[in-house]
Structure formats: C-alpha cells, structure tokens
Amino acid sequence: MFTKVLIAEDHEMTSISVTKTMRDLGISETEYTYYCDDALMLIKKAIAKGQPFDLLITDLSFEEDHRKQRISGGTELIALAKTLQADLKVLVFSAENKPALVDGLFKDLGIDGYVRKARHDAKDLRAAMETIFLGKTYLSADLKQSVKEKNTFEFTSFDITIISLLSGGTLQKNIPDYLQANHIKPSGLSSVEKRLNVMKEVLGFSKNEQLVAYCKDFGII
Amino acid sequence: MFTKVLIAEDHEMTSISVTKTMRDLGISETEYTYYCDDALMLIKKAIAKGQPFDLLITDLSFEEDHRKQRISGGTELIALAKTLQADLKVLVFSAENKPALVDGLFKDLGIDGYVRKARHDAKDLRAAMETIFLGKTYLSADLKQSVKEKNTFEFTSFDITIISLLSGGTLQKNIPDYLQANHIKPSGLSSVEKRLNVMKEVLGFSKNEQLVAYCKDFGII
DNA sequence: TTCATTCTTACGGTTTCCCGTAAGGAAAGG
DNA sequence: CCTTTCCTTACGGGAAACCGTAAGAATGAA
Numbered sequence: 260m261f262t263k264v265l266i267a268e269d270h271e272m273t274s275i276s277v278t279k280t281m282r283d284l285g286i287s288e289t290e291y292t293y294y295c296d297d298a299l300m301l302i303k304k305a306i307a308k309g310q311p312f313d314l315l316i317t318d319l320s321f322e323e324d325h326r327k328q329r330i331s332g333g334t335e336l337i338a339l340a341k342t343l344q345a346d347l348k349v350l351v352f353s354a355e356n357k358p359a360l361v362d363g364l365f366k367d368l369g370i371d372g373y374v375r376k377a378r379h380d381a382k383d384l385r386a387a388m389e390t391i392f393l394g395k396t397y398l399s400a401d402l403k404q405s406v407k408e409k410n411t412f413e414f415t416s417f418d419i420t421i422i423s424l425l426s427g428g429t430l431q432k433n434i435p436d437y438l439q440a441n442h443i444k445p446s447g448l449s450s451v452e453k454r455l456n457v458m459k460e461v462l463g464f465s466k467n468e469q470l471v472a473y474c475k476d477f478g479i480i
Numbered sequence: 481m482f483t484k485v486l487i488a489e490d491h492e493m494t495s496i497s498v499t500k501t502m503r504d505l506g507i508s509e510t511e512y513t514y515y516c517d518d519a520l521m522l523i524k525k526a527i528a529k530g531q532p533f534d535l536l537i538t539d540l541s542f543e544e545d546h547r548k549q550r551i552s553g554g555t556e557l558i559a560l561a562k563t564l565q566a567d568l569k570v571l572v573f574s575a576e577n578k579p580a581l582v583d584g585l586f587k588d589l590g591i592d593g594y595v596r597k598a599r600h601d602a603k604d605l606r607a608a609m610e611t612i613f614l615g616k617t618y619l620s621a622d623l624k625q626s627v628k629e630k631n632t633f634e635f636t637s638f639d640i641t642i643i644s645l646l647s648g649g650t651l652q653k654n655i656p657d658y659l660q661a662n663h664i665k666p667s668g669l670s671s672v673e674k675r676l677n678v679m680k681e682v683l684g685f686s687k688n689e690q691l692v693a694y695c696k697d698f699g700i701i
Numbered sequence: 702t703t704c705a706t707t708c709t710t711a712c713g714g715t716t717t718c719c720c721g722t723a724a725g726g727a728a729a730g731g
Numbered sequence: 732c733c734t735t736t737c738c739t740t741a742c743g744g745g746a747a748a749c750c751g752t753a754a755g756a757a758t759g760a761a
Contacts, residue, residue: 271602272497279496293599322599354575378514378543381492426693428686431718447740452719465649467718471689472647475696652748668710673749688748702761709756718747725740731733 260284260392261348263310266291267298267317267336268352273376277316277352280384295321295330302340302347311344314391319353337368348391352376352384357478359414365396372397412461414479417443421451422458423480426471431455481505481613482569484531487512488519488538488557489573494597498537498573501605516542516551523561523568532565535612540574558589569612573597573605578698580634586617593618633682635700638664642672643679644701647692652676 264286268274274291281289290312292298298317305311319333330336337349351364354376364370372387374380377399387397414422420443424434431451438446455467464470474480485507489495495512502510511533513519519538526532540554551557558570572585575597585591593608595601598620608618635643641664645655652672659667676688685691695701 269599270597271600272494272597272605275497275500275602276493279500324599376491376493378490378545379492381496384493425687425689428690430687432716445739449740449742450738453739456720466646466651467689468646468692469649471692472696472701475693480693653746666709670710670712671708674709677750704761705759707756707758709754711754712752714750716747716749719745721742721744723740723742725738727738728736730735 261286261313261388263288263305263312264290264314264316265298265301265305265312267293267295267315267321267333269293269318269321273318273352276381277384280381284385284388294326294328295332295336296328298336299330299339299343302343306344312347314348314350314388315340316350316352319351319355334364334368337364337370341368350374350384350387350391350397352380355478357476360478361398365398370396373399375399375401377401412458414458414474418454418458419474419480421454422470422474425467426474426480431467482507482534482609484509484526484533485511485535485537486519486522486526486533488514488516488536488542488554490514490539490542494539494573497602498605501602505606505609515547515549516553516557517549519557520551520560520564523564527565533568535569535571535609536561537571537573540572540576555585555589558585558591562589571595571605571608571612571618573601582619586619591617594620596620596622598622633679635679635695639675639679640695640701642675643691643695646688647695647701652688 264281266274266277266281266289268277268291274293278289278291290301292301298315302312302315315337317333317336321328321332330339333351333353337351340347340349349368349370350372351370352374355361356375361373364373371391374383374387374397377383383399390397420438421434424437425431429437432448434451435446435448438444438451455470458470459465462470462473464473471480485502487495487498487502487510489498489512495514499510499512511522513522519536523533523536536558538554538557542549542553551560554572554574558572561568561570570589570591571593572591573595576582577596582594585594592612595604595608595618598604604620611618641659642655645658646652650658653669655672656667656669659665659672676691679691680686683691683694685694692701
C-alpha cells in the first residue's frame, strides 16, 4: 500500500473520516491540509527533502474564506502538482456528479481515480486506494454508469464559447463581434446559428434555454 | 448533554465523522441510519419503548438507490418525526447554502439548529449540540453572514414554473396554454412576459438564457 | 354601491431570432 | 491550372420575443 499520502480537503468532517480511513489502511505518513496553496507547498517540501508523496487525495471545490489563496481549486492544484512531480498519483474525492467534468479530469489531467462523495464513499475510497496502488485507474460504480450512458455529442470549445456567451447575456447577433475581437474563427453569425442548430438537433432540443440547462447539468459550462 | 441521539445521513464518510463527534461529546446512545424510512421507524420504536430520542441529526438530501423509500428527504422526515414526538430536538446537517431554504426550516418546521457542511463543520456541530442542549437555536456562522448579505431574489412557484417550461423547450408564447391547462393563474402571455422582466431586472440580466443558467447554479430548477 | 387601486390581459410596433438560399473563399486532388 | 468539395459568410422573409400602452377584471375601502 501507499506509504506517504497528502490529503487536501477543506471540510473538517470529511477530513476526519479520510484520515481515519488512511489509518485503517495502515498508512502511517498522512498529512492533511485545508488549503490548496498549503498542499502545493507540502508537495514541494516533500520533493526537496527527497521524500515525495505517493498519492494526493483532493477535493475539487474549496470554499473561500479569510485566507486568500492563489490556487482556486482542486483542478488547478492537480495541474500544478503534476508539473512538480509527474509520477504523483492523484485521487479526486468530490461530490461532483458530472460525467463530462470527470472525463476531463482523467483525460486532461491524467488523474488515477475518482470517488464521488455519496452513499458508500468510505468503501469506495478504500477500493480506490487499492486499485490505484496496483497501477490501475478507479471510478466510482455509480459514475461508471452515467459515463457509459453519456451522450455521444462532443462539445467543441467553439460550442462552449457560444453557449457561455449566451448564458452570460450576450445577444446572439452580437456574438460575431466577440469572436472577431478574440480572433476566433469562424466568426460569422451564420456559423454561430448553424452550430447552435447542430447542437440542438443532436440533443433533440428546440430552444437555447434547453441547451443552457443541459450544459449546466453536465458541467459543460 | 444529550444522552440519546439519532443520526440520519446517507454518506458513509460523514456518518463516520458524526459518530466520532458524538463519542467525543460523551454521548453513549447513538444510533445511526442511512435511510429516512429507517430513521422514522427507529423514532417510533424508541417512543414505544418509553425511551425516545433527545435529538435527531439529519441531512436534507438523500440519494436514491435500490431500496425504495417512502420518505423522500430530510424535510419530510423532520415533519413526520415532529408529529410523532413534538418535543424532539432537530439539528439539520446539510451542505445546502440557501438562506431562504434554511429560513423555512426554522420557521415552518421549527428546527433547533442548522450546521452547514463546510470548512469548520466539526467544530460547528459540536457548538450546535451544546447550544441546542441549552434550549437555544443554532445557525452556522457562515450562514448568518449570507442571510444578512443576501440579495437573493425570492422565486415564486409561478416563476419556477415559467423557467422550467422554458428550459424544457416550451415556446414562450405557448406557456399560457400550459398555465390554463393546469389552472394556474395568471395565465396571460403578458403576465409571463412581465414576470420574466421582473426577474431579469432584479438579477441584472437581459436574456432568458441567463436566468436558466442562474437557476441551475443555485438549484432552483 | 361607488370609487380607487392593483392585477391581468390584449394589442401593435420594433427588435431579435430562426431558417433557407446563394454567393464567396480556402484546401485538396487531378 | 482548374475543378470539386467543404466551409464560411451574407442576405431576406417569416416567426418569436420584447416593450410600451391601454383596456378590462378583481379586490378592497369608503
């Protein structure tokens, strides 16, 4: 099993339980922190001492408080940690239930496991630790389902830009201005309209409001 | 301190920590359950045995799984529990961060405390237990703030109906048909338009897409 | 009852959105 | 070099949404 684990989790309650789980698994060196900035610092120090962490367990969303943080959340923390220590195993422990988001974590950040805070999360966490230790990746059972049955449609960054602008209040007819200002091509109004039509047709929608609701539900925007 | 406490919480991890907190507080008789139906049954049994619970600590949202439940969530559980045992103290322990909702719990259900799952929730929970035991009510510090600084618009059920229809793909001009069919008044198109305008103005929005995104973000729809 | 206030609805003009068609442009292949 | 194809863009008619106005209905008070 892993010997040196770092836990980044802002909820005191959750942190207590995770720590207990580590103890149950016989992991002696467990450090934990409530802030992303501290987590990165601990990773740095551990590397400097020649005793890097084997595993990082982190939440995704960290709440703001009086202590101003440079790192905004788990996603950014993982990216930065990987630049310092490419072989660091990462296990995300979060309540997020958005397949698209979790997919992105595996694909873009190369995380090793995702356990959702849910009914059987303690068992899940233990199983994840064991699976990851064997060099495999782990995904909570409940999330596997939804990833499988997820929609085939792939949103391009262009799509996401359009929908973000709409949900931000930009008039459809003004979107070309924004696209040109940011050197995004294509930038014609017809191209925007066409892309919106494609998305709506694939997903069986008729209105932009539906698209926005859908993207919010699946964490696309 | 309380002697007999019931915990209703579906997340294994959280349940572990809450149980530990109870032990730290020296509460010997702690029962816990993962389902609302079970919780109500335990309350019933305890009353029947002449040894009712002093305190119920419950989450609000319980996830569905293979076990079908009659009681849908914490709110309903509390209401039913109070009919069985009016003097039962209730402490809600949830991640919900909506002042309006929490307000309603205190006012309509007469709960005694609300602790939000957040950074210092373990400390909060302990403080809440002590405060409630003294016969006072408890509200997490962080929520007190947001209650004060709340600029949250109060969505009526009419508002929510409209936005739900829009995000479901209904054409704005067809909404009156739905309203009439369901005997919702007012039902005129102008009333729908007016209401949408009010919402958008209050929140500083200009487009329906923004409203949908906002309502999704805050769990209103 | 009568009057006043408020809420609801109906109507028209303007803007935006929707959708089909066709023209312009770039890349690939012959 | 030209042609084909695909992508992008421009344009225009019609539908929907937006917005102000005014008429009509409901509520409450004198």
